[in-house]
Amino acid sequence: MDELLLGSIFDARFWYAVPMIIAISLVYGATRHEYVPQILKQSVKAGIWVVMFMAVILVLILVADRFI
């Protein structure tokens, strides 16, 4: 595994994703529901989905980096 690539995960640039994911999931949740509890519930779901999607892409990149 490429140490540089793995190191970049924990680089400061990686953390730019956190506020972006929070904003995106909250806005998405707010466009799907009208009341706060439902909005928050939907936001958490959307946030988890985004994180999982990013994790899958990360794994694919790491695998590609290892074998290609």
Place this chain on the structure above:
Amino acid sequence: MSTVNIKQPDGPDIQVNLREPYIAAILAWLWPGAGHFYQRRFTKAFIFMVCILGTYFYGLGLARGRCVYVSWKENDKRWQYAFQVGVGAPALPAIIQSVKTKNGGDPFFVIAERWPKDSAIGADQFAIIKDRSKYDTNEPIIKDGLMAPPFGKVELNNIDTLGAWHRDLQHKFEIGTLFTIIAGVLNLLAVYDAFAGPAIMRDEKKKKRRSRAEKRKDDEPPPDDDGKEAELKQKEDKETEPVKKSPGAQKKGPKPRSQKRKRK
């Protein structure tokens, strides 16, 4: 005045008063959250305003006010602005700056000044030259304005103003651009919400379960007519089934030929 009745998957139907949807949509585009504020949907107005404007201004701040600009010059087709302008009024000064600097004019809101050969002042600094006597006054001063396009031509082989921005701001220019683009796209979702109300979706799991149950029902054969077909099937099965023979029945039956031969 228009009121939308929305069916919720888990709960009673809700009514949302959208007031004048077109006005609300324009307001929502012009300033994130303003359309919802007009509709008196204060919680959502707050969420949209904080999230969208927070994302936009954070991105703009990362790039020191330079990542949102209008330009269609050679080597610098700024297509990103089409998405950035989705955030409304906060992105509109870029159009004014573009018009102002089109024929070599100075931009409004100058945030940095430097001579072309002077690399001491980077794009990541807010700096105005105070002592102009040190420099050759015949040379044009490069002025970076807030949301103004880069000064001069953009050349691939020379370090131009845009190149200097990238050199000084590094990844922050790109990340700032990304943040502002996402803010613009998110605001389009908010505009739709102001215009048509929330796009409530049924719970996906429930939807899947329902579709599976419906498929099963479709796959099953239709109910029999008075059970006649089932009776016929049972009869057929009985006929085709091999008859189980008990040990006693074998003794009573005719003897095999081999046994008969032995006795003779």
